[in-house]
Amino acid sequence: MDDNIEQYSWFSKFFHWITFLILIVQIPLGFILVRMEFSDLRITIENLHVVAGITVFYVTLIRLIFKFFSQSPKLLPNAFVGQKLIAKLNHVALYVALLTITTSGILKKLFNGEKLNFFFFKLKINDNFDLADQFYTVHIVSNYTLIILISLHILAVLFHQIFLKENILKRMIK
Numbered sequence: 001m002d003d004n005i006e007q008y009s010w011f012s013k014f015f016h017w018i019t020f021l022i023l024i025v026q027i028p029l030g031f032i033l034v035r036m037e038f039s040d041l042r043i044t045i046e047n048l049h050v051v052a053g054i055t056v057f058y059v060t061l062i063r064l065i066f067k068f069f070s071q072s073p074k075l076l077p078n079a080f081v082g083q084k085l086i087a088k089l090n091h092v093a094l095y096v097a098l099l100t101i102t103t104s105g106i107l108k109k110l111f112n113g114e115k116l117n118f119f120f121f122k123l124k125i126n127d128n129f130d131l132a133d134q135f136y137t138v139h140i141v142s143n144y145t146l147i148i149l150i151s152l153h154i155l156a157v158l159f160h161q162i163f164l165k166e167n168i169l170k171r172m173i174k
């Protein structure tokens with residue numbers, strides 16, 4: 001296998017940008033949803049939120065499985081001590097936040113006693129409103145964590161471009 005690949009595969013790029021596109025709609029959708037009065041429109045928006053969220057859950061699992069069996073481009077040489085570690089930590093934390101936000105949303109709905117459509121099968125379990133509340137708290141906390149991590153991630157790309165004069169974006173685009 002080539003040890004010096006400089007590009008992410010088309011597969012990684014495709015799912016990276018799909019996740020990005022879904023999230024820029026999904027995060028505001030969540031904030032709009034919780035501020036709405038009960039109505040048919042609210043139910044439709046919640047259904048969309050759930051479908052988009054479960055899609056991100058599957059996409060994240062597929063990305064991680066693919067990452068495990070394939071090779072990612074090596075991080076660029078250090079410009080300062082610990083730079084690679086920070087980049088790695090940011091990527092790992094992003095994956096953890098994506099899995100946490102999606103599973104907490106799923107568990108909140110399931111412990112509410114609602115039937116969930118996972119596309120290939122449906123699931124319903126006994127309700128437990130205490131647990132549903134706790135998973136909703138996890139959902140809210142992981143949402144703010146995700147927003148912070150995405151902001152740092154984008155700032156890191158800008159930092160590379162502006163201060164280190166490295167176009168790392170081309171690894172994820174071209």
Ligand code: HEM
Nearest residue numbers: 019020023067072075091094095150154157168169171172
């Ligand atoms: C919703 C937002 C985003 C999420 C959740 C996200 C997540 C990730 C993750 C998990 C990786 C690591 C991929 C791997 O090695 O498996 C990554 C890489 C990367 N992302 Fe994002 N990303 C997001 C938005 C963006 C945006 C807006 C940009 C561009 C400004 C961007 C540019 C990059 C680049 C250039 C890499 C490769 C970094 C490198 O080669 O070291 N991402 N992203």
Ligand code: HEM
Nearest residue numbers: 026027030031034050053054056101102105106109140143
């Ligand atoms: C990509 C992942 C997701 C993101 C970014 C996201 C984001 C959000 C946000 C920002 C809120 C509003 C939180 C608040 O301030 O109170 C929210 C609420 C909610 N989310 Fe998610 N979510 C995601 C996935 C899911 C999934 C997979 C489910 C369920 C299957 C789900 C179910 C819910 C529910 C039920 C609410 C509360 C609605 C209500 O109070 O009536 N979310 N989400």
